[in-house]
Amino acid sequence: xxLKPIEDQIVVVVGASSGIGRETALKFAAKGAKQVVSARxxxxxxxxxxxxxxxxxxxxxxxxxxxxxxQVKTIAxxxxxxxxxxxxxxxxxxxxVIAPFDEVTPEEFKRVIDVNLMGQVYGAMVALPHLKQxxxxxxxxxxSVEARRSIPFQSSYSASKxxxxxxxxxxxxxxxxxxxxxxxxxIMPAVINTPFYNKARTKLGVKPTGxxxxxxxxxxxxxxxxxxxxxxxxFITGDVGRVLDLLQRISPALADxxxxxxxxxxxxxxxxxxxDAPNNLFEPIDGYNKAEGDFGHxxxxxFLDWFEMNPTVKWGTIAAAAVGIAALLGLGHSDGNx
Numbered sequence: 606x607x608l609k610p611i612e613d614q615i616v617v618v619v620g621a622s623s624g625i626g627r628e629t630a631l632k633f634a635a636k637g638a639k640q641v642v643s644a645r646x647x648x649x650x651x652x653x654x655x656x657x658x659x660x661x662x663x664x665x666x667x668x669x670x671x672x673x674x675x676q677v678k679t680i681a682x683x684x685x686x687x688x689x690x691x692x693x694x695x696x697x698x699x700x701x702v703i704a705p706f707d708e709v710t711p712e713e714f715k716r717v718i719d720v721n722l723m724g725q726v727y728g729a730m731v732a733l734p735h736l737k738q739x740x741x742x743x744x745x746x747x748x749s750v751e752a753r754r755s756i757p758f759q760s761s762y763s764a765s766k767x768x769x770x771x772x773x774x775x776x777x778x779x780x781x782x783x784x785x786x787x788x789x790x791x792i793m794p795a796v797i798n799t800p801f802y803n804k805a806r807t808k809l810g811v812k813p814t815g816x817x818x819x820x821x822x823x824x825x826x827x828x829x830x831x832x833x834x835x836x837x838x839x840f841i842t843g844d845v846g847r848v849l850d851l852l853q854r855i856s857p858a859l860a861d862x863x864x865x866x867x868x869x870x871x872x873x874x875x876x877x878x879x880x881d882a883p884n885n886l887f888e889p890i891d892g893y894n895k896a897e898g899d900f901g902h903x904x905x906x907x908f909l910d911w912f913e914m915n916p917t918v919k920w921g922t923i924a925a926a927a928v929g930i931a932a933l934l935g936l937g938h939s940d941g942n943x
Contacts, residue, residue, distance in 0.1 A: 606786040606836045608692075608743055612637035614833065615688045617680060619671060619728055620698030622649025622889075624799030625747060628896035629695060629826040634662035636830065641684045643667045644698065645885075649894035671698045671724030672716070674731075681731035690739050693833045694732035696725050697747040699762075700886050701801070703872065704808035706760040713806065714761040716886055721765035726772060736787050743788040745832050746773055747825070750793045750846035754853040754860055756816070757868045758809065777838070788836035793850075794825045795843025798900045800893035806884040809873055816871035818845060818905040822896045831914045844907050 616633050620626035622644035630642050634657040642657075642664050644650055650666040657664045667683045669676035684691050700720045702713045725746050736742035752770040755763035770791055777789040796815030799822050807813045820843040828840045841847050853860045883890045 606741065606788055608741060608788060608834050608836060611830060611833055614638045614692040615640075615684065615690055616693045616695065616833070617641045617643065617684055617691060617732070618695045618697065619643045619669075619677075619680065619724075620696065620747075621653060622646040623804075623893050623895060624697070624801055624898075625794065625797060625822045625825045625829075625896075626695070626697035627653055627894075628822040629697065629829050630664070631656060631660070631896070632823075632826045632830055633833075634660045634664065637662060638693075639688060640664040641667055641680060641687070643669050643680045645670050645889035646891070646894065648891060649889075652894050670720075671696075671727060672719040674727045677724065677727040678731045680728075681735060685735060691732060691735040691742065692739065693743045693745060694728060694736070695745045695747070695829055695833075696728040698724055699747070699801070701759065701762045701805040702808070702886060703758050703762075703802075703805050703813040704880075705758060708808045709761060713886065717761035718765050718768070721762065722768040722772070725769050729772075729776060733787070737785060741786045743790065743833050743836070744773075744776075745788075745790045745792060745829055747792045747794065747829070750795050750841060750843075750849055752791065752793050753841075753850045756864055756872075758813075758872055788832070790832040790837050791839045792825065792828055792832065793839065793841045793846060795820055795841070795846030795849070797822050797825060797843070798898045798904050800895065800898045802898060802900075803893055804885040804890060806880065806886045807878055807882075808880045810877065810879075812874045812876040812878040813872050814874050814900065816867055817900070817903045819900045819903045820845075820907055821901070821904050824907050824910055828910060828914070835914075837913075840913060842907065842910055844909050847909055 616638045618626050618630045621630045621642035647668050654664050667680045669680050671677055702709055748769040749766040751763045752766040773791050780787050796819050798819040802813050825842045828842045
């Protein structure tokens with residue numbers, strides 16, 4: 606499977622008005638891709654296109670709510686109408702209700718599923734026919750490390766992200782079985798410093814926060830651009846996300862114990878916030894048309910992402926470590942028999 610260089614691609618970025626989607630669109634623009642950027646917030650999209658044009662690149666906007674299939678289809682239709690083809694579809698739209706489960710209404714839970722899971726399904730449904738016609742391409746879906754490990758106060762969000770992983774794993778197998786060379790990637794960010802926590806609906810009584818440390822949205826955008834050129838199955842961004850995933854695989858009970866210690870108070874700030882405060886659950890809100898959020902002072906660098914994007918070095922390092930361990934074990938065995 607061979608994907609086109611980014612500068613030769615037509616890329617759709619859904620959920621582009623802020624956060625990871627916005628940062629990703631700007632990085633695609635810097636690499637020369639032509640784009641269709643979509644979100645519910647028209648003002649956010651227009652300001653993004655102005656930034657893209659200032660870079661010297663090209664993009665058009667499509668305002669759409671991903672919970673509505675017909676609106677998602679319009680994104681694909683407008684892409685083909687304007688550019689004639691589609692090479693990469695990036696789906697990063699999302700919303701959340703951060704609250705104890707027994708305070709979440711059926712309508713709120715369903716809305717999170719409709720946006721975060723069904724929106725991703727609709728994106729794949731409308732993009733696949735065009736990718737198949739092109740004969741290659743990439744579906745890149747941004748979920749979360751919560752696709753692997755749920756956390757408290759985010760029952761609907763965690764459920765939606767688990768659903769994305771299940772959906773993509775099934776879809777990927779069908780494409781492989783049919784011999785269709787389309788890359789399907791699940792991007793799973795750790796806690797990222799975006800306006801997500803400003804925009805989410807909360808019933809904690811205070812402004813919510815991710816459990817620190819944070820990472821900047823640029824690390825996720827870098828992973829997305831990598832996967833647009835290099836077929837990749839899964840990509841966890843942020844070293845802490847990898848640690849949590851490993852801990853969950855080794856001992857879910859131990860992961861439970863850790864989250865009992867830090868997962869409840871760790872999601873609360875000291876800033877009061879009413880559940881009636883403006884949020885983006887059902888309607889877009891203005892004022893957050895930017896990539897980064899309020900927690901830049903809590904961000905740290907990531908190191909293992911680089912190894913994922915340099916697999917020759919990664920596997921060479923693993924092989925060297927394995928040889929070293931084998932040599933040490935052999936030496937110990939020899940000493941024991943002396």
